[in-house]
Amino acid sequence: QSALTQPPSASGSPGQSVTISCTGTSSDVGGYKYVSWYQHHPGKAPKLMIYEVNKRPSGVPDRFSGSKSGNTASLTVSELQAEDEANYYCSSYAGSNNLEFGGGTKLTVL
Amino acid sequence: EVQVVESGGGLVKPGGSLRLSCAASGFTFSDYSMNWVRQAPGKGLEWVSLISGSGGYVYYAGSMKGRFTVSRDNARNSLFLQMTSLRAEDTAVYYCARLVGGYASDYWGQGTLVTVSS
Numbered sequence: 009q010s011a012l013t014q015p016p017s018a019s020g021s022p023g024q025s026v027t028i029s030c031t032g033t034s035s036d037v038g039g040y041k042y043v044s045w046y047q048h049h050p051g052k053a054p055k056l057m058i059y060e061v062n063k064r065p066s067g068v069p070d071r072f073s074g075s076k077s078g079n080t081a082s083l084t085v086s087e088l089q090a091e092d093e094a095n096y097y098c099s100s101y102a103g104s105n106n107l108e109f110g111g112g113t114k115l116t117v118l
Numbered sequence: 119e120v121q122v123v124e125s126g127g128g129l130v131k132p133g134g135s136l137r138l139s140c141a142a143s144g145f146t147f148s149d150y151s152m153n154w155v156r157q158a159p160g161k162g163l164e165w166v167s168l169i170s171g172s173g174g175y176v177y178y179a180g181s182m183k184g185r186f187t188v189s190r191d192n193a194r195n196s197l198f199l200q201m202t203s204l205r206a207e208d209t210a211v212y213y214c215a216r217l218v219g220g221y222a223s224d225y226w227g228q229g230t231l232v233t234v235s236s
Contacts, residue, residue, distance in 0.1 A: 010162055041220070044223070054155075056223060059222035059224075101220070108165065109155075109162055111161075
C-alpha cells in the first residue's frame with residue numbers, strides 16, 4: 009500500500025481538463041514544498057512533469073500545472089491531448105531523507 | 119545529452135544476491151545525488167535508496183535497510199545497488215534516476231528487471 013493516495017483512474021475528452029489528487033499527511037505532502045509529479049508510459053522511462061509543487065521543468069507544456077492545499081497536492085492537465093494518456097505518479101519528501109510515491113493514476117483520454 | 123542506463127538485472131533465487139549498475143553520461147556525475155526507484159509488476163513506483171554526490175550519505179526505504187547497499191564510483195560515472203537476501207517481493211523493474219532540487223528526479227533510465235523466483 010502506497011504512502012500517498014491517488015485515485016486509480018481519471019479520464020477526460022480531448023480539449024478538456026482533468027485534475028489528479030495526491031493525498032498524504034502533515035509529515036509528507038503537508039509538511040514540505042517538495043511534491044513532484046511523473047508521467048509514465050509503460051515500458052518507458054518516467055518523465056518529470058512538476059517539481060517543488062508547481063514548477064515545470066524545461067520542455068514540459070504549460071498545460072501541466074501543480075498545486076497543493078494542506079495535505080493534498082494536485083496535478084491539472086488542461087487541453088487534454090491523446091499523448092497525455094499515461095500513468096501519473098506523485099512523490100513527496102517525507103523527512104529524514106525519505107521519499108514516498110503515490111500508487112499512480114491511469115489517465116485515459118476518451 | 120544526459121543519459122542513465124541500468125544493467126545487471128536477471129533471474130535470481132530467493133535468498134540470493136544481485137548487483138545492479140547504472141552508467142551515467144552527459145553531466146558532471148559527482149555534482150548530483152542519485153536514487154534508485156523500483157516498480158513491481160502491476161504496482162506503482164517505490165523509492166528504494168538515495169546517495170549523495172560524494173557518496174558520503176546514503177539512505178534507504180525501510181524494507182530495504184540491511185539488505186540493499188547503494189554506492190557510486192564517481193571516477194567511472196557509475197551508480198550501484200547491491201541487493202542481498204532477495205525475496206519474491208523484490209521482483210521489480212529497478213530504475214536509477216538523477217536527483218535535483220526538491221527531491222525530484224529529472225532523468226531516469228529505462229530500468230532493469232529483477233526477478234526473484236525459484
